[in-house]
Amino acid sequence: MGDKIILRKAILHILDTNIDIPVLSNTELELDSDICDFLEKHIEKLLDDPNMKIAEFLCSANEMGETNYIRDICANLAKDAEYFYQASFDITNILFNILIKNVDIAPADLICCLFDYCRQSYLGILKLNYKTSFTHFVQQCEEGNINTIIKHRTILPSESQKIDECAFVNLQDLSIKLIEKAYEINGEKELYFSRLFLCCSPELSDNEKLKIIDKVTKKINKKFFDEDFDKVAKLKKVVSENLEESNSIQVDTIIEKVFDNNIEIQNEYVSEIQKEGLLEKSISVPEKLAEKKFKTHKIKTDTGIEISFPPSYYSDNEKIEFINNPDGTISIIIKNIGKIVNR
Numbered sequence: 001m002g003d004k005i006i007l008r009k010a011i012l013h014i015l016d017t018n019i020d021i022p023v024l025s026n027t028e029l030e031l032d033s034d035i036c037d038f039l040e041k042h043i044e045k046l047l048d049d050p051n052m053k054i055a056e057f058l059c060s061a062n063e064m065g066e067t068n069y070i071r072d073i074c075a076n077l078a079k080d081a082e083y084f085y086q087a088s089f090d091i092t093n094i095l096f097n098i099l100i101k102n103v104d105i106a107p108a109d110l111i112c113c114l115f116d117y118c119r120q121s122y123l124g125i126l127k128l129n130y131k132t133s134f135t136h137f138v139q140q141c142e143e144g145n146i147n148t149i150i151k152h153r154t155i156l157p158s159e160s161q162k163i164d165e166c167a168f169v170n171l172q173d174l175s176i177k178l179i180e181k182a183y184e185i186n187g188e189k190e191l192y193f194s195r196l197f198l199c200c201s202p203e204l205s206d207n208e209k210l211k212i213i214d215k216v217t218k219k220i221n222k223k224f225f226d227e228d229f230d231k232v233a234k235l236k237k238v239v240s241e242n243l244e245e246s247n248s249i250q251v252d253t254i255i256e257k258v259f260d261n262n263i264e265i266q267n268e269y270v271s272e273i274q275k276e277g278l279l280e281k282s283i284s285v286p287e288k289l290a291e292k293k294f295k296t297h298k299i300k301t302d303t304g305i306e307i308s309f310p311p312s313y314y315s316d317n318e319k320i321e322f323i324n325n326p327d328g329t330i331s332i333i334i335k336n337i338g339k340i341v342n343r
Contacts, residue, residue, distance in 0.1 A: 003118050005040045007031055009084050010113035013092040015099055015127075016154065017107045022096040024089055029111075039113060041159045043124060046166050046179060047117070050289040055176040055194060055202035068199045069094055071174065074123055078171040081114065088112035091125060098196050104184045105192065106130065106164075109156060120170055127165040127193075131155040165193050176200055209283050210293060212276040213239075213249065217258070220269050229299065229322075233314045234258050236297045240311040243290045249283040307332065 010031060014023035029035055046052065057071035070091065077087045092110050099105050106129040113124040133155040139146045157163055167178040178200075180193035194202045204212070221231045238257045242249050251273070259265045296308045313319040323331040 005043050006116040007036055007039060008081070008114040008116065008121075010035070010039060010111060011085065011088045013088065013110045013112075015092065015096050015108050015110050017096075017099050017103065017105075020100075022092050024092060028085070038159055039111070039126075042126065042157075042163055043113075043115065043117075043168075046126075046163060047168070047177070048286075048288070049179055050207040050286060051179050051205045053178050053180070053194075053202040053205045053208075055178055055198070055200040057174060057176065057198070057200050060199075070198050074169045074171065074174055077114075077123060078121075078174070084112070084114055087123075095127075095197055098192060102183065102185050102192065106181075106183075107154075108165075109154075120172055123169040123171060125167040125169070126163055128156045129164055131157060131161070167193070167198055176202075178202060179205075204277055206284070206286055206289055209278055209280075210249075210285070210289070212273055212278045213251075213254070213283075216269060216272040216276065219272060220259075220265060224265055231258060233297055233299075233311070236311040237314045243285060247285060247287070247290070249285060251278075251281050251283070301330075301332075307334075 010029040011025055011027075012029055013025055016023065057068055057074075060066055060068055073087050073090050077083050091112060095110060099107065108127045108129045111124070111126040111128060113126070115122055115124055130153060132151060132153050134149050134151055137148050137150040139148065163179070164181045165179060167176055169176050176198065178194060178198065180191050180202075182189040182191050184190070185192055185196075190196075191202075194200050217232065217235050221228060225231050235254065235258050238254055239249055242253060251270075255266045255269055259269065295310070297311045297314065298306065298308045300306045309320055318335060321333040321335065323333065325331055
């Protein structure tokens with residue numbers, strides 16, 4: 001089996017909130033090559049998405065101790081794959097009841113599927129939020145064909161587009177991987193997919209952890225250093241070095257190297273990231289995300305000049321040098337250039 005995705009079953013139901021009830025399919029999807037290719041590519045991309053969160057079902061659905069229905073459905077499905085058809089019905093009805101009460105949540109088609117991945121069996125729940133697109137329409141009349149353009153409001157995401165909401169439940173241990181999107185509910189942005197639908201407690205995604213590091217660093221930098229460029233550049237250099245050594249970010253190392261020996265600032269930094277929900281001392285960073293966020297450091301001057309350079313070049317005066325002039329301005333010297341290429 002290995003790490004190849006192997007689809008076993010799939011069914012599609014329609015969650016169009018313009019209709020009072022979900023449109024439930026009476027038969028499973030025929031897993032021909034096109035449908036398999038479509039689903040497998042989406043699942044593969046989702047499993048590799050840095051916004052993916054790890055979660056566990058709560059024992060009950062809420063503080064009143066109500067039954068966690070999705071967890072029980074998955075537990076029953078784990079015992080008997082023939083329950084899949086009924087399970088998809090129940091899951092769809094639960095989700096549709098949430099959507100119909102909250103008009104800001106995007107309508108969608110829902111695909112439930114069973115698949116194997118890395119020697120584990122999963123239930124996939126893919127919410128394919130509708131996209132708006134245009135296509136041609138041929139109308140026949142006495143004069144002949146009239147070709148026009150019409151707007152479709154229920155187009156599904158293509159293979160190259162992103163699915164915003166999904167869950168993969170491991171049917172061995174009922175652990176969850178999910179991606180979710182916040183919608184306005186009762187006047188506030190809420191992650192309903194984990195709280196109201198799955199009733200689970202998600203951890204922070206890799207992307208969220210890095211955003212917290214970035215957000216808090218900027219906040220501390222603004223408060224104590226008047227948004228000093230040096231501190232941001234130093235952060236990227238330290239993080240880049242961490243990733244080269246261990247594919248992870250050591251929070252204590254960042255604090256010590258970026259904020260030197262200032263205990264007051266270091267303590268406030270730790271307090272701020274903990275307030276944001278980041279408690280780990282070591283953050284594993286997937287290679288793709290590290291490449292995207294830390295491969296280059298970008299700066300923009302107030303004169304409109306933009307420069308990108310590897311974080312390792314910072315403090316290497318043989319590559320790039322920042323000079324603080326007596327009049328308060330900064331000069332940037334880029335050195336040892338062999339060739340300039342237009343891009």
